Amino acid sequence: MERYRRIFIIVLDSLGVGAMPDSPAFGDTGVNTLEHISQSTDTFQIPNLQKLGLANLCPLKQVEPVKTPLAYYTKLNERSNGKDTMTGHWEIMGLEVKTPFQTFTETGFPPELIAELEKRTGKTIIGNKSASGTEILEELAEEEIATGHMIVYTSADSVLQICxxxxxxxxxxxxxxxxxxRELTMRDEWKVGRVIARPYVGRKKGEFQRTSNRHDxxxxxxxxxxxxxxxxxGLDVLSIGKIKDIFDGEGITKAxxxxxxxxxxEQTIDAAKEDFHGLCFVNLVDFDALWGHRRDPGGYARELEKFDVNLGVLLNLLRDDDLLILTADHGNDPTYTGTDHTREKVPFLAYSPSLQGSGKLPEADTFAVIGATVADNFGLEMPEHTIGESLLEKIR
Known part of the structure; x- marks a missing residue:
């Protein structure tokens, strides 16, 4: 007998809550995205996240923990070998990634790949380095427009991006x-998690803007x-944000x-007003893309405050047979060196208006407890070769 008719999973992309024991092996020592955001800004107002229990996960300068939070809360450790978007999301839904995806952050893409891509596309490639999307446009977009050349670049993630x-x-x-x-980067030695089309508009420096016609x-x-x-x-699986792209459309019924x-x-709030049966899976990428990678803790804090306002709207729409889970897919400590993701634990906050209890749960050893909880709620056995143990019986 299912307890919840609708489950909402919202991934606050990159909102880590502290280093894992193996974080130094990934080059990340003393990282904590949420705590360091709080320490780096004078004001930080997140009343809805506070009452759910977010400030109970790590000390925040401006936000006190609450004695009786509305939600069950804990930290989740990542079992997979990585700290990127796809690895985190795939693990949330039950897959352990043992071999990390290729990254080319330090060197750019190999000459052999660039030569083959030029031959197949008929384009001369410029760029071929790790950069932020806005910086690469300021540097090279005028040249691309004037010559017809093609900007190719990467980031700290396992991606090949084309502007x-x-x-x-x-x-x-x-x-x-x-x-x-994408076809070329299916080879093992060049295999990246995503190829991303990065369209933009504008004709000169200072005017370039990326558009929403991005495709992963x-x-x-x-x-x-x-x-x-x-x-x-036969259940609904609604995708909001880049969830559909992360799973290449697999298992999605509407996006x-x-x-x-x-x-x-706003789209999640609209979905909550509809009568679906199943899962609404949401990724909110700006925390990561606009503020984490750009090492801007103040911008990250303001984005969380905007989220908190809309979270309050969503909480008021939830029904007794709804379950809301807030989590993340990795860290991206905006006070840390470099521009890379950080290997961190992620938050787990679970709330329903029908909960009889709340409070702290034991730390889990995998993000996959989320997917397992969803499957358990709908009376389904996890697919073969997946990981994760359900927390449903602990959320009452």
Whole structure:
């Protein structure tokens, strides 16, 4: 007998809550995204997250823990070998990633890959380095527009990104080149988690803006996930933000792209007003893309405050047979060196208006407790070769 008719999972992309024991092996010592954001800003107002229990997970300068939070709360450790978006999300839905995806942050892509991509696309490639999306446009977009060359770059994540001006390069041509890049990067030595089309508009420095016509070409999960399980049993699986791209459409029944994290929460609020049966899975990427990678703790804090306002709206819409789970997929401590993700524990906050209790749960050894809890709620056995133990009996 299912307890909840609708489950909402919201991933606050990169909101880590402290280093894992193996974090130094990933180059991350003393990291804590949430705590260091709080320490780096004068004001930090998150009353809805506070009453759910977020401040009970790590000390925050401006936000006191609450004696009786509304939610059950704990920290989740990552079992997979990595600290990237796909690894974190795939583990949430039951997959342990043992071999990390390739990254080319320090060196750019190999000459052999660049040569093959130039040959197949008919384009001369410029860039080929790790950079932020806005910086690479300021540096090279005017050249791309003038010459017809193609900007290729990477980041701290396992991605190959291609920029294209929507007017001069064209969306269809950008997508064509990305499809070729995805085919080439299926080789083991070049295999990246995602190829990303990064369209933009503008004609000169200071005017360039990326558009919402971004498209991610992700690897398919190597095994069935909880999303496939739900869809195969006739349940709704709603994707908001980049969830559909992260799972390459696998297990998704309906999807909405988001223009921003605020927009993603507005879409989630709209979904809560509809009568679906199953899962609404949300990724809010701006925490990571706009503030974590750019090492801007103040911007991160303000984004969390915006989220908190819309969280209050969502909480008022939840029904007795709804369950809300707030979590993250990795860390990205905006006070740490470099621009990379950080290997961290992530929050787990579980709330329903029908809960009889609340409070601290034991730390879990995998993000996959989330997917297992969802499957358990709908009376389904986890797919073969997945991990995770349900927390449903502890959330009452």
């Amino acid at each position: 294209g001006n929507e007017e001069t390069f064209g969306l269809d041509e950008l997508y064509r080149c990305c499809e070729i890049a 070409y992700a690897l398919k999960p190597f095994n069935a996930t909880v999303l496939n399980l739900l869809k195969d049993h 909405w792209k988001s223009k921003s994290s605020v927009h993603g929460m």
